[in-house]
Amino acid sequence: MSAPVAVVPGQPVAIAADVHWVGALDPDLRQFDIILRTANGTSYNAYAVRGSAGVAVIDTVKAEFAADFFARLWACCRPDEIRAIVLNHLEPDHTGALPELLLAAPQARVYLSAAALKMLKGIVKDGVDESRLVVVDEDTRVDLGGRSLRFLYTPYLHWPDTQCTWVEEDGLLFSGDVFGCHFCDARLFNDRVGDFRFSFDYYYQHIMRPFREHVLSALDQIEPLPIRLVAPAHGPVLRDAPLSYVRRYRQLATPQLANEAGEREKTLLVFYISAYGNTARMAQAVRDGAEGVDGVRVSLYDLAGGDAAPFVDLIEEADGLVFGSPTINGDAVKPVWELLSSLTLVKVKGKFGAAFGSYGWSGEAVGLIEDRLRGLKLRVPRPGVKVKLIPTDEELAACTTLGRELAEHLVGRAAPRHIDFTAPGALVA
């Protein structure tokens, strides 16, 4: 005997009194947003909330699933009953049916964040009559009669526009992508579906982790709420022990590795890779230079001996990063790029960075790494050190200086510098 199936074609699913799931199941999906994989497909969760004065529709579904969505929606309300359309997030997986919904319910007003307003034109290409749009803030309250909608300002989870919708009277949190996961299961409720724990964590790690600080500030708002049910935009509806998922987010957003260095110590990580030992000797010199600076703890890692993932955890907590690579075929080498391309998973903006490396005749690696560090929004205050083939004592001393100066930046003791860009051609260079 199989467990009861909640989701059947054409039927909405009640998740609370007069509140229905009107989403769609996409069991065959295996890749999402290019960057995620899913072993279980996904669901696009949309909801209809009824009060005595009308209905609010919270989010829609991906365009291909519009028919499923409307079949469920029209089974629980008439178009003219819809007073409010709430957009918690404009990504196409939640706004695919919006243009049609706007036409079907022309009297409905659209509630969205200030950031969403700026993106809406890009999503609904025919535009939306401005008189229908309501930009919400913490004081906005949409009265549906007997129950009302409030909005939490939770930007960057994981787009600038994201917000959560809160129904105080029933303790319902419509959280958008937050607390969601790509896990399609027709049993719908977290106490009925298969084990989705890894999908939940995986979704956090790939979608929310780069915005850890925004997650923490959202949790500060969410944790005090008397939540009875969390209705996310993907995956199971969390009705059993919903707060355990809120707590899990708090755990996930707390640094994975306790920092060995104390509060007052800054951490500098030196990563290198080396075929003949030249870049390796430069790495030692960079480390030696940095270690001479009080208050900085330096660590040295050979990228040939490790996978990117654990280094990403270290980098998330570090204050400064230095990368050393030889130039091979006109480029830095793949393990360096693998690590650098993994850094979109964590926040590195504002950390200090530098590069160094040995080369034979063209020496592109250092400049390319520096460009990438700047692209990742690091501060790169010191030009990197490039050495032709085997480093001399003087060249190793330049590496030591680079390490020392970067470490001085970390502790705020860098000597001020002056650069004159008014020399002819200086700005063009």
Place this chain on the structure above:
Amino acid sequence: MPKAQVTFEDIGVTVTVPAGTRLIEVSEKVGAGLTYGCREGECGTCMMKIVSGSEHLAAPSVLEDQVLKDIYAGASNRLACQAQVLGGHVVVRPG
């Protein structure tokens, strides 16, 4: 040539530049922590704080004013991709 000075406080670097230079033209060259998205005054990514010398910057355009308002910027904030230094000495930092 009329000149101006800009200090990027977060990295302790002061530059001398021709008057009329936009900060975006130098901040990346020296490795300051100002970051850019659209580079055209629309996204607000490059918001910076003027620590001193704001009177030496060209007045913000209507577009810049609107974006600063949209991102709830304070009175001492400007967009680094837009702000043009006209002379004197301006001190800036990210944020």
